[in-house]
Amino acid sequence: MEANLQHAIELYTAGKLEEAREQLLQLVTANPKHPQTLYYTASVHDSLGLEHEAEPYYRAALDNGLTGSERAEAFLGLGSTYRALGEYQQAVETLQQGVQEFPQQRALQVFLAMALYNVQRHAEAMELVLRIIAETSSNEDIQTYRRAILFYAPQLNQVWEA
Structure with missing residues (x-):
């Protein structure tokens, strides 16, 4: 076999x-x-x-x-498949489970952000994408503003008054 x-x-x-x-x-x-x-x-x-x-x-x-990396890839594949079929809530649940089991697997997080967008959870999707960019980009400009990006990511709708 x-x-x-x-x-x-x-x-x-x-x-x-x-x-x-x-x-x-x-x-x-x-x-x-x-x-x-x-x-x-x-x-x-x-x-x-x-x-x-x-x-x-x-x-x-x-x-x-x-098990292993194939399991992470299966979560990504299944979540992406659900998303492609328009089964967005199942995509979110599957990808969240994958991220829970494989928290360092960035591709799972990116696909989760897409699925969150599809279920109108835009703030969560943007926060996740901004965190990934700030934490993984080697771009000098991004790294210059890394702390600010991470600070603002979870509070994009916050307005600070004088």
Whole structure:
């Protein structure tokens, strides 16, 4: 099984998506609870623009104990899939869970900000984006104003009177 999965992953990585999809579907049929197989089956469907088909595989991969960086990527993939399908609240919940488990994974935070925007939680979305920019940018101008950006990020609607 592992050799077959590795071959399917190599096909996926090489951009041979249809071939990878065929092999992964066979593997997942033979072993429907193998988390890595489920994850790559979701990923290949996602890469092919088949979000509806990807979603149950992402959920199953997470539910069946996917670990490590693949787990973080599965949260991102599932959250992004929900968002692409217009299921914005599910996207927020999924991405929040991912951020809770992987607080240093910035891509999850960025996708969460997009989903927060979609559910009209604009202030939270902007705060998250501003924090990410201030904390990760190497741009000299941004770093000059880092403290101010971090100060204002959670209080964008605050007005200070003289």
